[in-house]
Amino acid sequence: MKYHFNEIEAKWQKYWAENQTFKAENYSDKPKYYVLDMFPYPSGAGLHVGHPLGYIASDIYARYKRHKGFNVLHPQGYDSFGLPAEQYAIQTGQHPAITTAENIKTYRRQLDQIGFSFDWSREVRTSDPSYYKWTQWIFIQLFNSWYNNNSDKAENISELIKIFEAEGNTNVNAECDDDIEAFTVEEWNCYSSEKKQEILLKYRLTYLAETEVNWCPALGTVLANDEIVNGVSERGGHPVIRKKMTQWSMRISAYAERLLQGLETIDWTDSLKESQRNWIGKSVGASVTFNVLPNVTLSAVEGSHKIDVFTTRPDTIFGVSFMTLAPEHELVSKITTPEQKAEVEAYIEATAKRSERDRMADVKTISGAFTGAYAEHPFSKKPIPIWIGDYVLAGYGTGAVMSVPCGDQRDYDFAKHFNIPIPNIFEGVDISEEAFADKDNTIIANSDFLNGLTYKKAVKTAIYELEKLGQGKGKTNYRLRDAVFSRQRYWGEPFPVYYVNGMPQMIDAKHLPIELPEVEKYLPTETGEPPLGNATVWAWCTETNTVVDNDKIDNKTIFPLELNTMPGWAGSSQYFNRYMDPQNDKEIFSQDAINYWQQVDLYIGGSEHATGHLLYSRFWQKFMFDLGLVPYDEFAKKLINQGMILGTSAFVYRINEKPEFFVSGEVFNNYNDSEKRIETLNFIQEFTGLSLESIQLDEIHVDVKYVNASNEIDVPSFRNWMKEFKYEHIKFITTKEEQEKDIVKVNRDVEKMSKSKYNVVNPDQICIDYGADSLRLYEMFLGPLEQYKPWNTAGITGVHSFLKKLWKLYNDDNGLKVTDAAPTKDNLKTLHKTIKKVEEDIENFSFNTSVSTFMIACNELTAQKCTSKQILEPLLVLISPYAPHIAEELWNQLGHDSSISLADFPKFDESHLVESTKNYPISFNGKMRFTMELALDLSKDDIEKAVLANDKTKEQLQGREPKKVIVVPGKIVNIVG
Numbered sequence: 001m002k003y004h005f006n007e008i009e010a011k012w013q014k015y016w017a018e019n020q021t022f023k024a025e026n027y028s029d030k031p032k033y034y035v036l037d038m039f040p041y042p043s044g045a046g047l048h049v050g051h052p053l054g055y056i057a058s059d060i061y062a063r064y065k066r067h068k069g070f071n072v073l074h075p076q077g078y079d080s081f082g083l084p085a086e087q088y089a090i091q092t093g094q095h096p097a098i099t100t101a102e103n104i105k106t107y108r109r110q111l112d113q114i115g116f117s118f119d120w121s122r123e124v125r126t127s128d129p130s131y132y133k134w135t136q137w138i139f140i141q142l143f144n145s146w147y148n149n150n151s152d153k154a155e156n157i158s159e160l161i162k163i164f165e166a167e168g169n170t171n172v173n174a175e176c177d178d179d180i181e182a183f184t185v186e187e188w189n190c191y192s193s194e195k196k197q198e199i200l201l202k203y204r205l206t207y208l209a210e211t212e213v214n215w216c217p218a219l220g221t222v223l224a225n226d227e228i229v230n231g232v233s234e235r236g237g238h239p240v241i242r243k244k245m246t247q248w249s250m251r252i253s254a255y256a257e258r259l260l261q262g263l264e265t266i267d268w269t270d271s272l273k274e275s276q277r278n279w280i281g282k283s284v285g286a287s288v289t290f291n292v293l294p295n296v297t298l299s300a301v302e303g304s305h306k307i308d309v310f311t312t313r314p315d316t317i318f319g320v321s322f323m324t325l326a327p328e329h330e331l332v333s334k335i336t337t338p339e340q341k342a343e344v345e346a347y348i349e350a351t352a353k354r355s356e357r358d359r360m361a362d363v364k365t366i367s368g369a370f371t372g373a374y375a376e377h378p379f380s381k382k383p384i385p386i387w388i389g390d391y392v393l394a395g396y397g398t399g400a401v402m403s404v405p406c407g408d409q410r411d412y413d414f415a416k417h418f419n420i421p422i423p424n425i426f427e428g429v430d431i432s433e434e435a436f437a438d439k440d441n442t443i444i445a446n447s448d449f450l451n452g453l454t455y456k457k458a459v460k461t462a463i464y465e466l467e468k469l470g471q472g473k474g475k476t477n478y479r480l481r482d483a484v485f486s487r488q489r490y491w492g493e494p495f496p497v498y499y500v501n502g503m504p505q506m507i508d509a510k511h512l513p514i515e516l517p518e519v520e521k522y523l524p525t526e527t528g529e530p531p532l533g534n535a536t537v538w539a540w541c542t543e544t545n546t547v548v549d550n551d552k553i554d555n556k557t558i559f560p561l562e563l564n565t566m567p568g569w570a571g572s573s574q575y576f577n578r579y580m581d582p583q584n585d586k587e588i589f590s591q592d593a594i595n596y597w598q599q600v601d602l603y604i605g606g607s608e609h610a611t612g613h614l615l616y617s618r619f620w621q622k623f624m625f626d627l628g629l630v631p632y633d634e635f636a637k638k639l640i641n642q643g644m645i646l647g648t649s650a651f652v653y654r655i656n657e658k659p660e661f662f663v664s665g666e667v668f669n670n671y672n673d674s675e676k677r678i679e680t681l682n683f684i685q686e687f688t689g690l691s692l693e694s695i696q697l698d699e700i701h702v703d704v705k706y707v708n709a710s711n712e713i714d715v716p717s718f719r720n721w722m723k724e725f726k727y728e729h730i731k732f733i734t735t736k737e738e739q740e741k742d743i744v745k746v747n748r749d750v751e752k753m754s755k756s757k758y759n760v761v762n763p764d765q766i767c768i769d770y771g772a773d774s775l776r777l778y779e780m781f782l783g784p785l786e787q788y789k790p791w792n793t794a795g796i797t798g799v800h801s802f803l804k805k806l807w808k809l810y811n812d813d814n815g816l817k818v819t820d821a822a823p824t825k826d827n828l829k830t831l832h833k834t835i836k837k838v839e840e841d842i843e844n845f846s847f848n849t850s851v852s853t854f855m856i857a858c859n860e861l862t863a864q865k866c867t868s869k870q871i872l873e874p875l876l877v878l879i880s881p882y883a884p885h886i887a888e889e890l891w892n893q894l895g896h897d898s899s900i901s902l903a904d905f906p907k908f909d910e911s912h913l914v915e916s917t918k919n920y921p922i923s924f925n926g927k928m929r930f931t932m933e934l935a936l937d938l939s940k941d942d943i944e945k946a947v948l949a950n951d952k953t954k955e956q957l958q959g960r961e962p963k964k965v966i967v968v969p970g971k972i973v974n975i976v977g
Contacts, residue, residue, distance in 0.1 A: 001811040001812070001813065001814075001815050001816075003803065003804050003807035003808075003811075003886075005770075005771035005773065005774070005803070005885070005886070006768070006771065008885050008886060008888075008889045009113070009115065009767070009771055009772050009773070009885040011889070012115070012884070012885050012888045012889065013112055013113065013115060013885075015888075015899070016117070016899070017120075019899070020119075020121065021117070021899050021901060022062075022066075022072075022074065022117040022118060022119050022901070023119050023121050024071060024072060024073040024074070024075075024119050024122075025071060026580070026581070026592070026593050026597070027592070027596060028071035030069055030070055030071040031069070031070050031071070032070065032071050032073070032596060032597055032598075032601075033062075033065045033070040033071070033072050033073070033601050033602075034072075034073045034074075034597050034598075034599065034600050034601045034602070035058050035061055035062040035065070035072060035073070035074045035600075035601065035602045035604075036058070036074075036075070036576055036579070036600045036602070036603045036604070036636070037054055037055050037058050037076065037603075037604055037605065038054070038572075038603075038604070038605030038606065038609065038613070039076060039077045039078055039079050039124075039572070039575065040078060040079065040107060041078070041079045041080070041082050041084075042078050042080060042100060042104045042106070042107045043084060043103060044084070044088065044099065044102075044103055045755050045760070046103075046106045046107065046110055046762070046764075047107065047110045047111070047762075047763055048647075048753055048755075048760040048761055048762060048763065049753070049760075049761045049762070049763050049766060049775070049779070049791055050644060050645035050646075050647070050753040050791070051763075052111075052114055052775070052776075052779065053642050053643070053644075053645055053785075054604040054605060054606070054642035054785075055111070055114070055604075056114070056116075056776050056779050056780060057640075057642060057780070057785050057845065057847060058074070058602065058604045059074070059116045059117055059776075059881070060780070060842065060847055060881040060882055061602060061842065061845070061881075062074040062117055063117055063880060063881035063884065063901060064842045064881045064905070066117075066901050066902075067877060067880070067881070067901070067903060067904060067905035068904075068905050069904065073119065073122075073579070073580070073597060074116075074117055074118055074119055075118060075119050075122040075123070075124075075579040075582075076111065076116070076118040076119075076123060077122075077123050077124035077125060077126075077575065077579070078100075078104050078107065078123075078124070078125045078126065078127075079126050079568070079571060079572050079575075080100050080104065080125045080126050080128075081126050081127045081132075081492045081493065081568060081570075081571055082491065082568055083219065083221070083235050083489065083491070083568075084235065085099050085100050085103075085491050086489055086490055086491040086522055087219070087235070087236070089490075089491070089522045090522045090523055096127075096490070096491040096522075097127065100127055104125065110763060110764065113763075113764070113767050113772055114763065114767065114772045114775060115772045115773070115776065115884050115885055117884070117901065122579050122582045123582070124575055124578055124579065124582050126493075126571030126572065126575070127491070127571075129513040129515045130513070130585065131571070131578065131582075132493040132494075132513055132570075132571060133512045133513035133585075134574070134578060134588045135493050135566065135570050135571055135573075135574070136493060136494070136495070136496040136512050136513060136514060137496075137509050137512055137588060138573075138574060138588070138620065138623075138624070139206060139495065139496060139566070139570075140496055140506045140507075140509055141623075141627060142204070142205040142206040142250065142623065143157075143204055143205070143206045143207075143504075143506055144156060144157050144158075144204075144506070145157060145204065145205045145623070145626075145627075146159075146160045146174055146175075146176075146203040146204060146205065147174060147175035147205060147251065147254035147255075148160075148174060149173040149174060149175060150173050152258070153626040154205060154254075154623050154626040154627065155626075157200060157203070157204060160172070160174070160200070160203060161200070164183075164185075164188045164199075165185065165188065165189070166185065167185060168182070168183050168184040168185045168187065168188055169182060169183055169199075170182050170184075174203055175203075175251060175253065175254035176202050176203045177202040177203075177207075177209070178308075178398075179202070180199075180202055183199075194501055194502075194503055197503045198503070201504075204251070205250065205251045205254065205623065206248060206249065206250050206251070206485060207248070207249055207251065208246055208247070208248060208249075208504060209246070209247065209249055210244050210245070210246050210247075211245065211246075211247045211249060211484055212242055212243070212244055212328050212394045212395055213242070213243060213244070213245050213247060213484055214227075214228055214240050214241075214242065214356070215240065215241050215242070215243045215245070216233045216238050216239070216240050216241075217238070217239070217241070218233070218236065218238035218239070219233055219235065219236065219238055219489075220489065220523060220524045220530075220531075221487050221488045221489045221530075222245065222247065222484060222486060222487055222488060223240060228240050230358075231354065231358045239353070241352045241353050242328065242351070242352045242354070242356070243352060244328070245486075247484050247485070247486040247564075248484075248485040248486045248495065248564065249482040249483060249484055249485055250482060250483040250485050250616075250619070251482050252480065252481075252482055252483050252615075252619045253478060253480050253481060253482050255619050255622050255623070256280050256282070256478040256480045257282070257476075257478075258622055258633070259276070259280055259480075259615065259618055259619065259622070260276075260277060260280050260282060262618060262622070262634050263276060263277065265634060266634050266636065266637060266638070266639070267637060267638040267639070268636075268638070268639040269607070269639065269640070269641050271607065271641075272607055272610045272614070272639065272641060275607075275610040275611055276610060276611060276614070276615055279479070279480060279610075279611040279615065280478055280479065280480045281478055281479025281480060282476065282477075282479075283310070283312050283476070283477045283478070283479070284312065284475075284476050284477075285310060285311050285312035285313065285314060285459075285474075285475060285476075285477065286310070286311060286314035286459075286462065286466065286472050286473065286474050286475055287308055287309070287310055287398075287472055287473055287475040288308070288309050288310075288311060288314060288378065288402060288466060288471065288472040289306050289307070289308050289378070289470075289471040289472060290306065290307045290308075290309065290323065290375040290376065290377075290378065290384070290402070290471075291304070291305075291306055291375060291376045291471075292304075292305040292307060292331070292335055292373060292374070292375050292376075292386070293373070293374045293375065293376050293383055295337060295372070295373060295374070305331055305334060305335060307323060307325070307331065307375055307386070307398075307400050308398045308400065309323070309397070309398055309401055309402045310397040310398055310475060310477045311401075311402055313404070313407065314459055314462035314466065314472065315450055315453075315455065315458035315459045315461075315462045316404045316407050316425065317377075317378070317379065317402065317462055317466075318379070318380070318423070318425050318448060318450070319404040319405070319406045319407055319423055319424070319425040320377065320384060320402045320403065320404055321384065321403065321405060321415060321420055321421055321422055321423055322384055322385045322386070322387055322403045322414075322415065322420050323375055323384055323385070323386045323387065323400060323401070323402055324368065324386075324387050324388065324389045324391070324392050324400070324401050324403050324411075324414070325371075325386060325387070325388050325389075325392060325399060325400045326388070326389075326390075326392040326393055326394040326399040326400070327347060327348045327351040327352075327388045327389075327390055327394075328348070328351075328394040328399070329388070329392075329394055329399045329400060332344065332348070332371060332388055335371055335372075335373035335386065336371045336372060336373065337371065337372030337373065339372055340369065340370055340371055340372035343369050343370075344369045344370075344371060344388065346369075347367070347368070347369040347388065348388070351390040354390060356393055356395070359390050359391060359393060360393070366413055366414055366417040367389065367390060368387050368388055368389035368390070368414060368418065369387065369388050370385060370386075370387050370418075371386045371387065371388060373385075373386045374386060378466060378469055378471045378472070379448065379465070379469075385420065387403075387414075387418070387420075389414060391410060391414075395481045396479060396481070397477060397479075403415070405420070405422045406422055406423065406424045406425060407425075449461065449465060450462060483616065483619075484567070485566060485567060485570070486564040486565075486566075486567070487530075487564060487565050487566065487567050487568075488524060488530040488531075488564060489522075489530065489531060489565060490516070490519060490522045490530075490531035490532060490565065491516075491522075491565070492565030492566050492567065492568070492570070493565055493566035493570050493571060494514050494515070494516055494532070494561070494562070494565055494566075495514075495561075495562035495564065495565070495566065496509075496512060496514050497561065497562040498539075498540035498542075498559040498560065498561050498562070499559055499560050499562070500555070500559055501555075504562070505559075507540065507545075508545070511545045511546075514547065514561070515547075516565075517532065517535040517536075517537050517538050517547065518535070518537070519531060519532065519534040520534060521534045522534075529563055530563045530564050530565070532561075532562075532563040532564070532565065533563050535550070536550055536551075537549050537550065538550055538560075538561050538563075539552060539553045539558050539559065539560055539561060540558065540559050540560075540561050541557060541558045542557050542558070542559070543557050547561070569613055569616045572613050572616075572617065573613070573617045573619075573620040574588075574617070574620050574621075574624070576603075576617070576635055577589055577621075577624070577630060577635070580593040580594055580596075580597045581593035581594070588629070594629070594630055594631065595631060598631055598632060599631075599632050599634070599635060599636060599637050600635055600636040600637065601637055602636075602637075602638050602639075602640070603636040603638065603639045603640070604639070604640050604641075605639070605641065605642070606641060606642065606644075607641040614639075617635060618634065618635065621633060621634060621635040622634075640785065640786065640845060641786060642785050642786065643783075643784070643785065643786050643787040643788045643789065644752065644753075644788045644789075645753060645779065645782065645788075645789060645790075645791050646750045646751060646752060646753060646788055646789065646790045646791065647704070647750070647751065647752065647753035647754070647757060647759030647760060647761065647790075647791060648704070648748055648749070648750055648759060648790055648791065648792065649701055649704070649748065649749050649750070649751050649757050649758070649759040650701070650702040650703075650704050650706075650711070650713075650746040650747070650748060650758075650759070651665060651668075651699050651700065651701060651702065651746055651747045651748075651749065652664060652665060652668075652700050652702055652713070652732075652744070652746055652747075653665075653667075653668045653671075653697040653698060653699055653700060654697070654698045654700050655684070655688060655690070655695065655696070655697060655698075656694075656696040656697070656698055657688075657690055657694050657695070657696070658688050658690060659727070660727065660729055660730055660731060661687065661688055661730075661731050661733060662700070662730055662731070662732050663684065663697060663732070663733045663734075664732060664733070664734045664735065664738055664744045664745050664746070665711070665745045665746045665747030665748075666734065666735045666737070666738055666745050667680060667683070667684070667733055667734060667735055668697060668747060669747065670735070671684075671697065681695055683733070684733060687731070687733050688733075701756075701757050701758045701759070702718065702746055702758065703718075703721060703758035704758060704759050704760075704761070706718045706721065707746055709794065711745050711746050711747075711748060712743045712744065712745055712746075713743075713744045713745070713746060715732070715744055732744050750790045753791065761791055761793060763775060766793070766796065770796050770797075771800070771803070771885070772885060773803055773882075773883035773884070773885050773886050774796055774799050774800040774803060775796070776882060776883060776884075777799040777802070777803070777851050777882055777883055778795065778796045778798075778799045780847040780848055780850070780851050780882065781798075781799055781848055781851040781852075782795075782848065783848055784846065784848055785845050785846075785847060785848075799851065802854065802855050802858060803883065803886055805858050805859075805862065806854075806858050806879070806883075806886065807886065807890075808862075809858060809861055809862055809866070809872065810872060810890050810893065811893075816893050816894075817867055818867055818868075818869050818872050818873075818893075818894060819867045819868065819869065820869055821867055821868045821869075822868065822870070823866070823868040823870045823871045824864065824866070824868075825912075826860075826864050827861065827864055827866045827868055827871045828871070828909075828912040829912050829913060830857055830860045830864070830866075831857075831871050831874060831875060831906075831912070832908055832909055832910075832912040832913055833913055834853055834854070834856075834857040834875065834878060835874070835878060835906045835907070835908045836908045836910075836913075837849070837850070837853045838850050838853055838854075838878045839905070839908065841853070842881070847882070850882065854878070854879055854882070857875065861875075869894065872894075873891075873894055874906035876890055876891050876894075876900060877900060877903045877904075877905060877906055878905075878906060880900050880901070880903075884900075884901075887900050888900050891903070915936065916936055916937075917933050917934060917935055917936060918933070918934060918935075918936050918970055919931050919932070919933045920932050920933070920943075920947075920972065920973050921972055921973070922947060922950075922952070922953065922973050922975070923972065923973065923974040923975070924956050924974075924975050924977065925974075925975075925976060925977065926974060929952070929956055930952050932946075932947060932950060932952075932973075934946055936969075936970060938969070939969075940967045940969060943967050943969065943973060944965045944967050944973075947965070947973050947975070948962070948965070953975070956975075956977075957975075957977055960977055961977075962975045962976060962977040963976050963977055964976040
C-alpha cells in the first residue's frame with residue numbers, strides 16, 4: 001500500500017472540520033491551556049513558507065497539551081484592518097472589505113491545508129463590526145477614566161468630578177497634561193460646560209491634543225514610529241515629515257512604571273523585555289525651571305516664559321552654558337527675536353522633513369539655530385543663550401535640555417561647532433567613562449555649594465537648593481510617550497465620537513457598533529479632511545441615536561461625527577481576551593469565560609512587535625484589570641519569539657548608464673575580483689561602448705521562480721517578466737563559458753523572505769509536491785525555533801523520505817502489517833528513549849531535535865523488523881503533533897474510530913532504558929578480537945567461564961591453556977596466553 005499523502009491530508013482536514021475536533025469548551029473538568037499565535041494580516045500575496053513557522057510550533061504544543069489531558073484553546077483570526085487594503089482600494093476603487101474577504105479566504109485555505117488544530121468557531125476579524133464594537137467600547141471606557149496616582153490605578157472620571165466639586169484640583173494626584181492650572185471649588189462650579197470638558201480632557205486616559213506626528217503626504221495619514229524605516233514609510237517608501245495635528249492620544253505614560261514592573265512577573269524573552277525597558281526609558285533626576293529673560297521682543301511681562309528641563313545630572317547645573325530646544329517646542333515662535341526669525345523658521349522647515357528616528361540615530365550631523373533669546377541661570381543669574389537643535393525631540397522629556405558641554409559629548413560638539421563658551425566644572429577631575437561608572441566616588445568641583453561633594457550628595461544638594469528657589473524638584477521621568485491613536489484613513493475602526501461645540505462626546509455603548517460609512521473615494525477630501533470626510537451619511541442624531549445624512553447637521557440634535565479612524569494596533573490590543581467568548585454580543589466577554597481561561601499560557605510571535613502591539617496590549621490589559629474586567633494585569637504568561645525563515649534571493653546586475661544591458665552573476669563576480677576587474681570592464685565596454693569610468697552596476701532581484709537549482713535563469717520567462725518593469729529589449733552580457741553553454745547564471749544570497757525581494761516560496765506547491773506533514777516537519781527540522789534559518793526546497797526531500805519510511809513501518813504491499821506480537825527488549829528501549837526525548841524536546845520547544853529523534857526511532861524499529869502494535873501505536877501519538885495527517889491515517893488503520901488527538905501521551909518507563917547486559921570486548925594479549933554480550937550481574941568467575949567456553953576463544957587459543965584471564969566486570973576481558 002502506497003503513501004498517498006495528498007488524499008490522506010485532504011481526508012483528515014475534512015474530518016477535523018466536519019467534527020470540530022479542536023473546538024474548545026469554556027467549561028471543563030480538565031485543566032485549561034491557552035495557546036495563541038499573533039494573528040495574521042491577510043495580504044493579497046497569501047502565505048509564504050516563512051509565515052507558518054510560529055504557527056507550526058504552537059500547533060505542536062497545542063496538540064501535545066491535548067494528549068496530556070488539557071482542555072486546549074488554540075484560536076485563530078485576522079488582523080483585517082490596515083493600510084495595504086486601503087491603498088489597493090485607492091488604486092482600483094474596490095472596497096477594502098471585498099479585497100479583505102478575498103484575502104481571508106485564501107489565508108483560510110492555506111492554513112487549513114497545513115493541518116493546524118485551530119478552533120475556528122472562535123474566529124475573529126478586527127474589521128467585523130461585531131468585533132470592533134468592543135474596541136469602540138474600550139475606547140469609551142478609557143475616555144471615561146483617569147489615572148489616580150494615590151491608588152495607582154485607573155478610576156472612573158465621575159470620581160474625579162466629585163473631587164473637583166468638593167475641593168477643586170489642588171490636592172489631586174493624577175497623571176495628566178503638564179499645563180494644568182490650579183482651581184478652587186468655587187472656580188470649578190462657575191466654569192461653563194465647555195470649560196469643564198476642556199479641563200477633564202487633560203485628565204482622561206484617552207484625550208484630544210495637538211501633537212507632533214509623522215505625517216506621510218503620499219499616504220495621507222499619520223504613521224507610528226514603527227511604520228517608518230530609514231525616514232520613509234515602510235509601506236511604499238514615501239517621504240515622512242513632522243507636523244502638528246490635533247489627534248486622539250492614549251495616556252499610556254500613566255502606566256510606565258507598572259509596565260516596567262510587570263516585566264518581572266512574566267516569562268518573556270530577555271531581549272524582548274530589554275526592548276520594552278529601553279522604550280519605556282526610566283530616568284531618575286530633577287526637573288529644573290529656567291526663566292526666559294526679557295529682550296527687545298519680549299517685555300518684562302511677556303518675558304515671564306519659563307523653560308522646564310529634565311536632567312539626570314542636576315549636580316552639573318553650573319556647567320550649563322546654553323540651552324537647546326526642540327525646533328517644534330511651543331516657545332520657539334514666542335521668544336525668537338526678529339533678527340533670528342528667518343534663520344529659525346528655515347531651520348524648522350528643514351527639520352520637519354526628518355523623522356524622529358533619523359534625528360535620534362544621527363550622532364554626527366551638527367545643526368541648529370540661535371533664537372536670539374536668553375534664559376537666566378537659576379543660581380548665577382547669568383544669561384544663557386537659547387538655541388534650537390534637531391537632536392532634541394519635542395516628544396522626549398520636556399523638549400528642552402540644559403546643555404553641559406563639559407560633561408556631554410553631543411553638547412560639547414554643538415558648542416564647539418557654534419563657538420559657544422564651555423565652562424569646565426570638572427577641571428582636574430577624572431571624568432572618563434570608567435570613573436563615572438563609579439558615580440559614588442565622582443567628586444564635583446568648581447560649582448559653588450556643590451564643591452567637593454560626591455555624586456550622590458551633589459545630586460541631593462542640587463535638588464534641595466533648586467527647591468528652595470522654587471525652580472526645581474526631584475523627578476522620575478520616562479521616555480515613553482502617550483500613543484497617538486488617530487489615523488487619517490478609511491479602513492479602520494470608526495471612533496464612537498460626535499462633536500458638540502467642538503468638544504468630543506461619547507456615543508452610549510448600547511448603540512454600538514458605529515459602522516464605517518460608504519464613501520466614493522478613499523483619499524482625503526479636497527480640503528484635507530480624512531477620507532471619512534467624503535461620507536455623506538456621517539452625522540449623529542441624539543434623538544434617534546442613529547447615523548444620519550450630513551445635511552441634517554443642525555448642531556442642536558444632530559452633530560458631526562469623528563472623521564479619523566483608529567490605528568492598526570487598536571483591534572489587536574484585546575483580541576486574546578475576546579477569543580475566550582467571541583460570540584457574546586452582550587458584553588466583551590463573560591466573567592465565567594475570563595475566569596476560566598484567565599491568561600494566555602503560551603504566546604508565539606515575532607520580536608518586531610516588541611514596542612508596538614505587545615506594549616499597547618499590556619497597557620490595555622492593565623487598564624481592564626483596573627476596571628475589574630480581567631483577573632490578571634498581564635495577558636500572556638509565556639512568550640516565545642520565533643525566528644525567521646530566510647529566502648535565498650537571486651541577483652543579476654543592470655548597467656546604470658545603459659539599463660537595457662544586464663550582466664550575469666558570473667560577470668559580476670569577475671567585476672568584483674581585483675585581478676579580473678580591468679579585463680571585465682573592457683569586456684563590458686565592448687558590448688556597451690561606455691567609458692570605463694561610467695560603468696556602474698546596480699543589483700537587481702530575479703524572481704526565484706525563473707531560476708533553476710543550478711542557478712540558471714529561464715531567460716525567455718525573465719524577459720517577459722521584465723516587460724512589466726518597462727524593459728522591452730534587455731540584453732545579457734555573460735562570460736565566455738556561459739555563452740558556450742547558452743546559459744545566464746545568477747548570484748545567490750540569503751535575506752528576509754519577501755515579495756519585494758522576489759524570493760518567496762509558496763507553501764501551496766510544497767503541500768502539493770511533498771504534503772503538509774513534510775512541510776511541518778521540515779520547518780521544525782531547519783533549526784532551533786528562535787533562530788533565523790535559510791529555506792532550501794531541496795532539503796525537504798529528506799523529511800519526505802522519512803515519512804515514506806514511517807509508512808512502510810506500518811504497511812507493505814499487502815496493506816497493514818502491524819501485529820499483536822509481543823515487543824522485544826530492543827523495541828521497548830527504542831520506544832521509551834523516544835518518549836523521553838520527544839517529551840523533553842516539546843517542553844523545551846526544541847522541536848528540531850524531535851524530528852531527528854523520530855528518524856532514528858524509525859530506522860531502529862525498521863532494522864529490528866518491529867511489527868508490534870504495543871510499540872507502533874504509541875509511536876504514532878508521539879509523531880502526531882508534528883505530522884498529524886499520517887498519524888491520523890495510521891491510527892485509523894490500527895482500528896481506532898476516534899481522532900488520535902484524543903489519545904493519551906505515552907508514559908515513559910525508565911526501566912526499559914536500564915542496561916541488563918554488557919557487550920564486552922574480548923582481548924588476547926591486549927588486542928581486541930571479538931565482542932561478547934553477557935549479563936551485567938555475572939560474577940568474575942562466571943564471566944571467565946562463559947568467555948573460555950566460547951568457540952571464538954577456543955579458536956584463538958588453538959588448544960593452549962591461557963596463562964592468565966583478566967576480568968574487569970562491566971568493562972573488559974583480557975586473556976593472556
